Amino acid sequence: MRSGVEELASLRREIAEGPDPAATQRQRDKGKLTARERIELLLDPGSFQEVEQLRRHRATGFGLEAKKPHTDGVITGWGTVEGRTVFVYAHDFRIFGGALGEAHAEKIHKIMDMAIAAGAPLVSLNDGAGARIQEGVTALAGYGGIFQRNTKASGVIPQISVMLGPCAGGAAYSPALTDFVFMVRETSQMFITGPDVVKAVTGEEISQNGLGGADVHAETSGVCHFAYDDEETCLAEVRYLLSLLPQNNRERPPATAPDDPADRRCEELLDLVPADGNRPYDMRAVIESLVDDGDFLEIHERWAGNVIVALARLDGQTVGIVANQPQSLAGVLDINASEKAARFVQMCDAFNIPLVTLLDVPGFLPGVDQEHGGIIRHGAKLLYAYCNATVPRIQLILRKAYGGAYIVMDSRSVGADLSYAWPTNEIAVMGAEGAANVIFRRQIAGADDPEAMRARMVKEYKAELMHPYYAAERGLVDDVIDPAETREVLIRSLHMLRTKHAELPSRKHGNPPQ
Numbered sequence: 257m258r259s260g261v262e263e264l265a266s267l268r269r270e271i272a273e274g275p276d277p278a279a280t281q282r283q284r285d286k287g288k289l290t291a292r293e294r295i296e297l298l299l300d301p302g303s304f305q306e307v308e309q310l311r312r313h314r315a316t317g318f319g320l321e322a323k324k325p326h327t328d329g330v331i332t333g334w335g336t337v338e339g340r341t342v343f344v345y346a347h348d349f350r351i352f353g354g355a356l357g358e359a360h361a362e363k364i365h366k367i368m369d370m371a372i373a374a375g376a377p378l379v380s381l382n383d384g385a386g387a388r389i390q391e392g393v394t395a396l397a398g399y400g401g402i403f404q405r406n407t408k409a410s411g412v413i414p415q416i417s418v419m420l421g422p423c424a425g426g427a428a429y430s431p432a433l434t435d436f437v438f439m440v441r442e443t444s445q446m447f448i449t450g451p452d453v454v455k456a457v458t459g460e461e462i463s464q465n466g467l468g469g470a471d472v473h474a475e476t477s478g479v480c481h482f483a484y485d486d487e488e489t490c491l492a493e494v495r496y497l498l499s500l501l502p503q504n505n506r507e508r509p510p511a512t513a514p515d516d517p518a519d520r521r522c523e524e525l526l527d528l529v530p531a532d533g534n535r536p537y538d539m540r541a542v543i544e545s546l547v548d549d550g551d552f553l554e555i556h557e558r559w560a561g562n563v564i565v566a567l568a569r570l571d572g573q574t575v576g577i578v579a580n581q582p583q584s585l586a587g588v589l590d591i592n593a594s595e596k597a598a599r600f601v602q603m604c605d606a607f608n609i610p611l612v613t614l615l616d617v618p619g620f621l622p623g624v625d626q627e628h629g630g631i632i633r634h635g636a637k638l639l640y641a642y643c644n645a646t647v648p649r650i651q652l653i654l655r656k657a658y659g660g661a662y663i664v665m666d667s668r669s670v671g672a673d674l675s676y677a678w679p680t681n682e683i684a685v686m687g688a689e690g691a692a693n694v695i696f697r698r699q700i701a702g703a704d705d706p707e708a709m710r711a712r713m714v715k716e717y718k719a720e721l722m723h724p725y726y727a728a729e730r731g732l733v734d735d736v737i738d739p740a741e742t743r744e745v746l747i748r749s750l751h752m753l754r755t756k757h758a759e760l761p762s763r764k765h766g767n768p769p770q
Contacts, residue, residue: 271309271326279350288421288443289487291331291346294381297491298344299335306333307367313359318390325351328359329384332367334376337498340510343371346381349421354384356427357391361398368405375504377414379494382431382444383421399426406433411606414501418494419444419480420487422464432479435603436497436555439470439480440490446473446480478559478592497553500567500574501607508608509574516548518571518747525739529616531680533656536582539564542614542654543577546570546743552577555600560592561585565600567609571747573754576604578665579614582655589661590621591634598637605645610750613666616655619686636769639664643671644766648753650746653677653733658686668732673756674749675733676742682718683727689714 272292274280283290289297295304309331312324329351334343345367347354356364371378387395409415410433417431419439423446431437431446439446447468454460454467466472473480484490502509522545529537543566544550552568561584566577578597580587589597604611620631642649642664651665651672662683666672677683686694689710693700696713703709727733737745 267326268309274348274350275325276350283349286443287486288349288383290350291348291381291383294418294420294487294491295331295333295335295344295346297488298379298381298494299337299342300339303335304333304344305335306331307370308332308363311359311363313357313391315357315359315388315391315394320390327351328357328363329354330356330360330363332363334367334370334374337495340498340503341374341376342379342498343367343374343376344379344381347384347421349383349385352385352388354421355386355388356384356395356398357388358394358398360388361395361401364398365401365405368402368409371413372405372409375413375506377416377498377501377503378409379416379418379498380430380434381418381420382423382427384427385422386425386427396426399430402430403433406430410435411505411602413504414498414607416494416497418490419446419470420490424448424450436481437473437479438482438484438490438494439473440487441470441483441485443487445469474556475558478556478596481555483558493553497567500553500569502609505606505608511574512569512572514548514569514572516571519744521740522546522743523740525742529654529678529680529739531655533618533682536586538583539579539581539587539614539616543568543579546746547575547577548572556596560590560596562587562590563593563597565597570612570743570750573750574609575750576600576609576611577614578611580617580665582616585621586618587616588618588621589635589638589664590626591629591631594631594634594638594664598641601638601641601645605641605647608647610648610753611645611650611666612746612750613649613651613672615651615653615657615662615665617657617661617665619659619661633769635660635664639670640766640768642666644760644768645671646756646758646760648750648756649673650749650753651675652742652746653681653683654739655680656682658682658684668734673753675727676745677724677727677733677736678739678742679724679736681724681727681733681736682722683732684722 310326311328313328329348330345332345345364415434416436417434421444428446445464445468451462451464451467470483474483525545528541543552547568552566554566562581564579564581568575568577649666649672668675700706700709728736
């Protein structure tokens, strides 16, 4: 027995070191960590329990029968992050370039099934060359099994994809099916067809990073939620995100003991938001003032900047925040902003995270490109997401809220539990100037002094329909509050709503707009 144990320990050391020191050095030369080093950074020290470390492939042909390394190029198992169970798989680029074959896929299938059964988050550390060509269609079937499990786990457990190397072809669809995608600049890329294929088909020349690098997906495509300069920072942020999420859809997110008083006044908000609706300001500063210790995790920070989505804590409880950003396109809703906010609302609803929506929206972005691009159906995605959400929902109107964008941004009419407004709020079908031009068109045109008449009609419209208490008088706003008391009001309201129970009609699933 003792000799057997010594032999096992020696074998495990060999597996941990990898098949070839030169392969390890090549990984380091690219500025990349090994798969095991990444797992050590992600999980609590000493908590990782590996599964199927001794697994080998059974494929033959093309020289595969002579090369059967243990693990088959993927490390699978579970551990803890801040004491809570997390499942993980990590491609080992040193073995077959991290390419997926039959045994490799079966290991991933198994750990995904375990994560779903245990009701714990799944993190994939992606650094692979795609399907193992030598194994043919079995490799493709392996990807199909991953996609099917991604879909089965969607909305059941948090799924996080961390891109730490190349991810090409069909392999890119697994991250696209997960809740969050992290990327590292210069070393990670995602694309369906690589630069060589693009050049052969279209004649366009482009680098791998130019086609599918972290910055491209963080700013242009919206595929990537977070982009970082190095793996250490990236994995630390994955840990932070996990600390804000529940283990599964049957639990609430973890709470912390807050140091920030629940009744803290936010006097700075009185000067932060200009009363003039045409003057911009940074909505991030508003969020920072309201949340615990000014700390929040912004998601999709560099894509569709006219809307902000973030996770934060209020009195130690995780909340999701959706907010217009007046510094970008005046905070209007467009195609990308609608998609970004809709996906975030769906994620929060799936994982029992209350929603706080901060409004300062002049409407939807006008233009031929927006209309031809389908702003109607894309805007409807956000409307559908809010209408379908059963978590606690609070709307706060800071300044202007015009037209359909007011309705879409979680108004009382689509099911918000509570709606509050600041004394600077303006809720209307459109701005006063535009409304006056429509309603009083004939009077203005027939006046001796059209400009003076227009100014008078604008003032009259504002006085009649856009004063800050108009919506409150009709029960569409629950209260007009002092901005300095906003944090306390939100916390007290969320505390009341913690026991909210709402059920949707019985159905297989909805058919959301696409």
